[in-house]
Amino acid sequence: MNISLKPRPPLDDIALELCALSKVYPLKRGLFQAPGELKAVDDVSLRLYRGETLGLVGESGCGKSTLAKMLLGLLAPTSGNVLINGQEVDPTERRAHARHIQPIFQDPYSSLNPRKTVGEIVGLPLKLHGIGNAAERNGQVRHILDLVGMPERTHTQYPNQLSGGQRQRVAIARALILRPDILICDEPTSALDVSVQAQILNLLLDLKAEFGLTYLFISHDLGVVEHLVDRVAVMNKGSIVELASREQLFSDPQHPYTRMLLASALTPDPGLGIPALAAAA
Amino acid sequence: MSILLDVKNLKVDLPTENGMLHAVRGIDFQVRKGEMLCLVGESGCGKSMTSLALMGLLPRKAQCSADHILFDGADLNTMSERQRMQLRGKRMSMIFQEPMTSLNPAYTLGNQLCEAMLQQSGVTRGEARERALYLLHRTGISNAEDRLRQYPHQLSGGLRQRVMIAMSLMCSPDLIIADEPTTALDVTIQAQILRMIRELQQEFGTAVIFITHDLGVVSRIADRVAVMYAGQVVETSGVAQLFAQPRHPYTRGLLNCIPVRGKTLPGSRLQAIPGVVPSLVGKVSGCAFRNRCTLADSGCEQDPPMVQQGSPGLPHEARCFKLDVPVSAMEVAA
Numbered sequence: 170m171n172i173s174l175k176p177r178p179p180l181d182d183i184a185l186e187l188c189a190l191s192k193v194y195p196l197k198r199g200l201f202q203a204p205g206e207l208k209a210v211d212d213v214s215l216r217l218y219r220g221e222t223l224g225l226v227g228e229s230g231c232g233k234s235t236l237a238k239m240l241l242g243l244l245a246p247t248s249g250n251v252l253i254n255g256q257e258v259d260p261t262e263r264r265a266h267a268r269h270i271q272p273i274f275q276d277p278y279s280s281l282n283p284r285k286t287v288g289e290i291v292g293l294p295l296k297l298h299g300i301g302n303a304a305e306r307n308g309q310v311r312h313i314l315d316l317v318g319m320p321e322r323t324h325t326q327y328p329n330q331l332s333g334g335q336r337q338r339v340a341i342a343r344a345l346i347l348r349p350d351i352l353i354c355d356e357p358t359s360a361l362d363v364s365v366q367a368q369i370l371n372l373l374l375d376l377k378a379e380f381g382l383t384y385l386f387i388s389h390d391l392g393v394v395e396h397l398v399d400r401v402a403v404m405n406k407g408s409i410v411e412l413a414s415r416e417q418l419f420s421d422p423q424h425p426y427t428r429m430l431l432a433s434a435l436t437p438d439p440g441l442g443i444p445a446l447a448a449a450a
Numbered sequence: 451m452s453i454l455l456d457v458k459n460l461k462v463d464l465p466t467e468n469g470m471l472h473a474v475r476g477i478d479f480q481v482r483k484g485e486m487l488c489l490v491g492e493s494g495c496g497k498s499m500t501s502l503a504l505m506g507l508l509p510r511k512a513q514c515s516a517d518h519i520l521f522d523g524a525d526l527n528t529m530s531e532r533q534r535m536q537l538r539g540k541r542m543s544m545i546f547q548e549p550m551t552s553l554n555p556a557y558t559l560g561n562q563l564c565e566a567m568l569q570q571s572g573v574t575r576g577e578a579r580e581r582a583l584y585l586l587h588r589t590g591i592s593n594a595e596d597r598l599r600q601y602p603h604q605l606s607g608g609l610r611q612r613v614m615i616a617m618s619l620m621c622s623p624d625l626i627i628a629d630e631p632t633t634a635l636d637v638t639i640q641a642q643i644l645r646m647i648r649e650l651q652q653e654f655g656t657a658v659i660f661i662t663h664d665l666g667v668v669s670r671i672a673d674r675v676a677v678m679y680a681g682q683v684v685e686t687s688g689v690a691q692l693f694a695q696p697r698h699p700y701t702r703g704l705l706n707c708i709p710v711r712g713k714t715l716p717g718s719r720l721q722a723i724p725g726v727v728p729s730l731v732g733k734v735s736g737c738a739f740r741n742r743c744t745l746a747d748s749g750c751e752q753d754p755p756m757v758q759q760g761s762p763g764l765p766h767e768a769r770c771f772k773l774d775v776p777v778s779a780m781e782v783a784a
Contacts, residue, residue, distance in 0.1 A: 362663065435670050437710065440690060442648075
């Protein structure tokens, strides 16, 4: 696929734009067969407007995490482009990229270095980017940890001394310390207990209001998505099958796959029973 | 309906480096014949340890005690290991959370499906195979004949869980313990599997203890619910009653903090339960929820009693001193 993209003037309202993004993995078959292709992400074009929360929903294997990795510059797309603030991302400039876009991953147990203290983990991005001296960095780390609700005594603790919710707060602090515009939240609460999930969702809402952040919120939990997002993109087998505002998507889903996803979400309603779905899913 | 399982004062302690972990702290509950009882609670509340204790599959270092665990009149607590082995797989069986790891990769599905049934005297290979084919068919697996010769790695997660369910039904048990059987699955597959479990359970009249942390699942599948917190059962009730009138502050908090369409305003702050679950290492006394409860006062340092309410046919119990405080007071305090 060859898509020519001329440099564009910066658009104020678009924070992140994906232009015909694809990731194709070669599949080895037999000795005498032509190698096949797995289209993990297939020609996805999306825009994230500044200050909005865009939900990305779909089942495991639909390509949503591959998409997130490409946005973060952790994986090179097979074709297509990512534009941040109207500028094309240069793959050799990961650092400049990281100033604008940061991730929060699903598993707070594996995404924090077990040998570093909370303060070191959160301060590392500042160090890597050569921002400030040690004292200034320290001050910033303390400020951001305070913002995400981590008490002073936890700053010298190691991740294994923290609860799941606290670890996710540390991951959020680390993502925010470079003051990015965009956060990619990849299932940020699915490893947490229900009562803690609400705390983290509230924190994400507060931080968004405080810093004017733009979120791409990846989740399979439709209840959480409906609560948090402005628009929803539904992904199936590598493609976006439906993109609509929250109100429209949840009240009047168009694509059969979206309808099936909505039907299979089990809201707490005793008496409704378990929906019958077509077994061919 | 008659009582199939009656658990009284079940305790499970696990020695750890930092002291004794009181994973299950004296729980009572009953399962009636043919009913679906949901054990619901967050990670670390003791629900999985409870199920392992019932099956007799606790880790070796765990210390388990109970006044009694009556299974159809026989006390599991005083039974020999040999006697319990006679029950496992035949009269009570278990479905685990991880369909990836709970099947043996070195044996064919047919081999594993038939294993428990062939332990019974007088069962021929042909009969066991016949039963396996029937159940694979009933659990929605196509090409059952071919599947018997396949190995677990040849199946998707959803299919493996269907095989696990078929396996648990092989000897027509009276009780199945299902420990988070759909947590590892996608939502569309989850709905299909839950529906299948519910249908088979009602058709075969099997009692099921269904363990989950997902209140959405609970509301759709349960007959009765036992809510666990910090190693204790804090509330038991019929499912409709629990969701309409939750009594324990923890249950109320849990129901309030999940966003629900039409009830929670999108983008608004959720009513989170503050704080975290207390550590169960060392001595634990008083109400375990008091540190997170908006109604708690100094009286809650005493162990709260289980308070009975509801009708004799449909009892509603909760372990709390503050049950008379109206729900509105809690929300104002929050």
